[in-house]
Amino acid sequence: QKEVEQNSGPLSVPEGAIASLNCTYSDRGSQSFFWYRQYSGKSPELIMSIYSNGDKEDGRFTAQLNKASQYVSLLIRDSQPSDSATYLCAVLYQTGANNLFFGTGTRLTVIP
Amino acid sequence: DAGVIQSPRHEVTEMGQEVTLRCKPISGHDYLFWYRQTMMRGLELLIYFNNNVPIDDSGMPEDRFSAKMPNASFSTLKIQPSEPRDSAVYFCASSRGGWETQYFGPGTRLLVL
Numbered sequence: 001q002k003e004v005e006q007n008s009g010p011l012s013v014p015e016g017a018i019a020s021l022n023c024t025y026s027d028r029g030s031q032s033f034f035w036y037r038q039y040s041g042k043s044p045e046l047i048m049s050i051y052s053n054g055d056k057e058d059g060r061f062t063a064q065l066n067k068a069s070q071y072v073s074l075l076i077r078d079s080q081p082s083d084s085a086t087y088l089c090a091v092l093y094q095t096g097a098n099n100l101f102f103g104t105g106t107r108l109t110v111i112p
Numbered sequence: 113d114a115g116v117i118q119s120p121r122h123e124v125t126e127m128g129q130e131v132t133l134r135c136k137p138i139s140g141h142d143y144l145f146w147y148r149q150t151m152m153r154g155l156e157l158l159i160y161f162n163n164n165v166p167i168d169d170s171g172m173p174e175d176r177f178s179a180k181m182p183n184a185s186f187s188t189l190k191i192q193p194s195e196p197r198d199s200a201v202y203f204c205a206s207s208r209g210g211w212e213t214q215y216f217g218p219g220t221r222l223l224v225l
Contacts, residue, residue: 049212
């Protein structure tokens with residue numbers, strides 16, 4: 001069974017701080033990694049994807065990947081109350097049949 | 113573009129009844145995905161199609177679940193007979209070219225009594 005683990009939180013940070021969200025995965029065969037944001041009662045939306053080791057920045061968001069440690073993270077700089085949501089880590093396993101596995105999500109609250 | 117359209121948005125049914133969920137993907141998208149989300153298990157991929165052909169249905173929990181995509185603009189997910197443990201939010205998503213940038217529909221919230 002492929003596993004994607006996230007701390008369920010809740011994670012609370014003050015407005016303007018850096019929020020750090022973490023995810024570990026079990027299978028070294030995975031090659032593609034995604035972060036989705038899901039507001040309460042809404043559908044997930046893709047915010048970042050990362051495929052190679054290192055950092056990838058997009059505005060206030062930075063995704064970090066370390067394949068040796070099987071670890072992927074998402075940093076949100078200058079956190080805003082509008083960032084309050086559940087963040088889902090997803091890992092695409094591409095050995096044999098492709099399949100996308102999600103973690104159960106980390107709930108982030110940004111306190112004004 | 114209207115985005116991914118799902119119907120119904122809410123469904124309440126009794127155990128043993130047949131349930132049909134519907135999805136219209138974004139025009140021009142060649143991949144369609146069906147997901148189920150529960151508090152306990154999170155978001156799970158059930159099945160996905162490429163160019164209307166089912167590629168992997170290993171996530172479909174039981175033979176009670178079936179999915180079809182008769183054309184590029186329509187897909188159904190059917191549960192028969194339904195059971196209380198099927199209660200969840202079912203999402204349909206579509207994308208162009210593969211797994212990257214999937215656009216999710218608003219979901220169907222299913223309650224089986």
